Amino acid sequence: MDRFLTKNRSTEPTNSPAVEDTAAKKPKNSWPIKIRRYEAAYIKYGFTAIQKNGHDCPKCVLCLETLSNECLKPSKLQRHLMQKHPAEAEKTTDFFRRKEEHLARQSAAFTQQATVPERALKASFLASYHIARAKKPHTIGEDLLLPATKDIVRELLGEDAAKKIDAVPLSDNTVSRRIGDMAQDVSAQLLEQVRASEYFALQLDESTDISNEAQLLVYIRFISQERFVEEILFCKALERRTTGKDIFQVLDDYIESNGLNWARCVGVCSDGAAAMTGKISGVTALIKQKAPHVVATHCMLHREALVAKRMDNELNQVLQEVVQVVNFIKARPLKHRLFTLLCNEMGARFEGLLLHSNVRWLSRGAVLNRVYELRREVGEFLSSEKHQLAERFTDATWIRKLAYMSDIFLHLNVLNQSMQGRDTYILQVQDKVRAFSKKIMLWSNKLQEGVTEMFPLLHQELLSCDDLGSISPMIQSHLEHLQGYFKDYFPDLENTHLNWVRNPFSPGVGSSLDIKSQEELIEMTNSGDLKLNFEALPLSNYWLHVRKDYPTLADRALKCLLPFATTYLLYNTSYQPIGVPLLNTAPSPGLWAEGYSASPRGQMAAQQAFRPSDRPPPMANLSLIHQPEL
Structure with a gap:
């Protein structure tokens, strides 16, 4: 019993000076670890060197065993040779050098076979891109595309050129990885551009696809390179309920996790469903708690219908x-x-x-x-x-x-x-x-x-x-x-106070603006060059063009033009089962993709499509897909 009590007392903290002095005087093993280097003379023991974790490690040219850096000592290398290869212990240095050269040639040949050539890698990405855009199964690359390409090349260019096609990897798993890589690359580029934009607007819709999965699809419009850009932001599954709080939670998590700022959001467009437009727990109401200045718009296409x-x-x-x-x-x-x-x-x-x-x-x-x-x-x-x-x-x-x-x-x-x-x-x-x-x-x-x-x-x-x-x-x-x-x-059709946005050169507009904006408007309307630019440029491009010279006025105009008027992009996008990425027109020069957008799950499958000019309203049951009208 005293033994356990003594152990318990020894584990209790104490402030005794004697204990502190004893701990201070306790010697510590703080010797530095010595890093050894390989020398050319070690080849006489049958060892070459490879890099491992940034250090030289000896490798036997006979049994290909790799030792640690600590074994880079003549005594240890010689002991390995004597114990494991006694028959070669009396061989000359030239013998071990020939073994070293043979090992180097084997390594080079293996690396050449295992590494995909750059042009073949690019061809693999391009083929995967076309498979994704055509909405075909991944297996079509290896089952159809690759054999057909070999036959065409063989007939036109000969057998030698056809053999080069074998270097293009197009298995189903490879195609899946390529599509996922392109999706991640485009998504990263898109988020980078959105973070650099001063303002952005959203249009979102929750709907049920043909597999009875609830999906939240969000498009974004932002400013990039002096123009408005419209892209798909994300498509995520709503695993449980589809209430306004659940939809907002998914949207807010994505915005916060990707470093986007709610303060830059100037508009949100939805289909007008109760979960979207509820005054207390609707998505737009919850967004206004984050960004009170947001303009909420009910899709005008839906209202017209x-x-x-x-x-x-x-x-x-x-x-x-x-x-x-x-x-x-x-x-x-x-x-x-x-x-x-x-x-x-x-x-x-x-x-x-x-x-x-x-x-x-x-x-x-x-x-x-x-x-x-x-x-x-x-x-x-x-x-x-x-x-x-x-x-x-x-x-x-x-x-x-x-x-x-x-x-x-x-x-x-x-x-x-x-x-x-x-x-x-x-x-x-x-x-x-x-x-x-x-x-x-x-x-x-x-x-x-x-x-x-x-x-x-x-x-x-x-x-x-x-x-x-x-x-x-x-x-x-x-x-x-x-x-x-x-x-x-449409109770908001009479908006004559915004005529200065439509045409700042029209007489008598802008009387409702503040004094600073009116001063900039007067300066702008008295510039002949800007009047010519207004007639030649689209409305959004014009206000982006004059933003540097008239920042206050242009800032107000861009906030009026940036919000979406309709959810056309959502209706024009095919609702599909979870796991099907959505296509876009965002460039991806780093991975040779010219239009593949962010993927919800990184898998590609057959995609059901509605006609662009006749999309169903989001409140309809999208599980029933009708045949296109003739």
């Missing part, structure tokens, strides 16, 4: 009947074949109808227009099938309603397509919506005067009988309601 869905009961009944007819013909293979034969016999312009889809914004206009174009063929086919809606295609009033709906949805589709594309600004899209709203007012006034030329199909129907009849009040009512819906969904 919501306006187009609103229609009177009478017109909605026509649409439902059209959908019923289309489903009767298209959903049955036999009916579809018979209708195609009928269209060919009657010399119709088209051979089939288009399926209607609620998740496609342009679907209504395309379906209605096709049914109107084939109204005679559809009526004939329904009559032969004794369908209950056959009489609709002989009713002149119903046909006029169909013609009007085809015309008005054609106008709405043209507006929707004009708002799509890259490099769109809030002011630019607002101008288009405001112009369309004024057109509706003009059409309503002209319709009261009996003018129908703004609706070509309806005007054509009225040529035989110039009488709108009972549909005139219905059209008037729909136009008035449509104009009201635009005012409800």
Whole structure:
């Protein structure tokens, strides 16, 4: 027992001077480790030298055993020779030198075979890049691309040139690594450019892909090399819930972990879902806690699609009947074949109808227009099938309603397509919506005067009988309601206080600016050279061009132009299963990649794509992918 107590007491800390003196006087082994160097004379013992951890280490040229640096002593080297190679102990120095040269040749040959030539390495990256852009499986490189390339080269350049193709590594694992390397390289370059930008704006969307995985996709617009750049920032899976807090947590973690500053974010554009725009726990509300100056925008494409869905009961009944007819013909293979034969016999312009889809914004206009174009063929086919809606295609009033709906949805589709594309600004899209709203007012006034030329199909129907009849009040009512819906969904169209951003040289603009900005505006408008530049350059490039001379004014203008007006980039990107990287146009000169963007998981698979001009709204169920319309 005393032994344990003594041990316990000895482990307790003490401040006794005697103990401190004893510890101070305790000798320490602080001898430095001696680093030995190899000498050419050691070859007579059968040893050469290799570098290991920056030090010379002896290597036996007979058994290829490598010893430590401490063994670089003649006595230890000689002992190794005598104990392990007694038969060669009496050999001359020339014998060991020949062994050393033979070992050097073997090492050089092995290195040459194991190392991929630079040109073959570059070819491997280029082939992997094309495989990724084509969205093909990784195995296609070794199974198809490599054999086909060898056959082509053999026929054109000969057998010697074809043998060089074997040096290009294109196994499935190699292709996967190449794609991952390119993705990391482009992602690093993108983040470096974003960190150097003074401001940036985001557009984000959460949606479910075809494998029922919730994904958060984020695009970014920033300033680089005196121009606006739009790139995909990241695509991450939401493993649990998709509430505003969960979405913001993923977004905030990425921003903070990659050294981005929320204070530089000037705009966030989303689809307007509750998780995005909630006043308390929505993503935009949580972002404003980090950056109070952020401008939150509801996608104007989405708002326009919501306006187009609103229609009177009478017109909605026509649409439902059209959908019923289309489903009767298209959903049955036999009916579809018979209708195609009928269209060919009657010399119709088209051979089939288009399926209607609620998740496609342009679907209504395309379906209605096709049914109107084939109204005679559809009526004939329904009559032969004794369908209950056959009489609709002989009713002149119903046909006029169909013609009007085809015309008005054609106008709405043209507006929707004009708002799509890259490099769109809030002011630019607002101008288009405001112009369309004024057109509706003009059409309503002209319709009261009996003018129908703004609706070509309806005007054509009225040529035989110039009488709108009972549909005139219905059209008037729909136009008035449509104009009201635009005012409800676009309450911020009257932004004349920002006319100085659109055209700083227009007279009378900029009165709402502060004194410093007004002074810079006066100086700018009195420069003839800048006026010429304004007419020649795009709006964003012009304000970037004058930023050095007029920093206060240009800074305010760039904050107005940088935020996204729509989430077109998100709708134009294919939602795909987790593990599929997204492609982009960011250059990657370091790895010879000319457009591969950051990968969520670094794996490539087949990618399902929607048509760019007709993306579904994010609130739709994206697990159902419809075939493209013809």
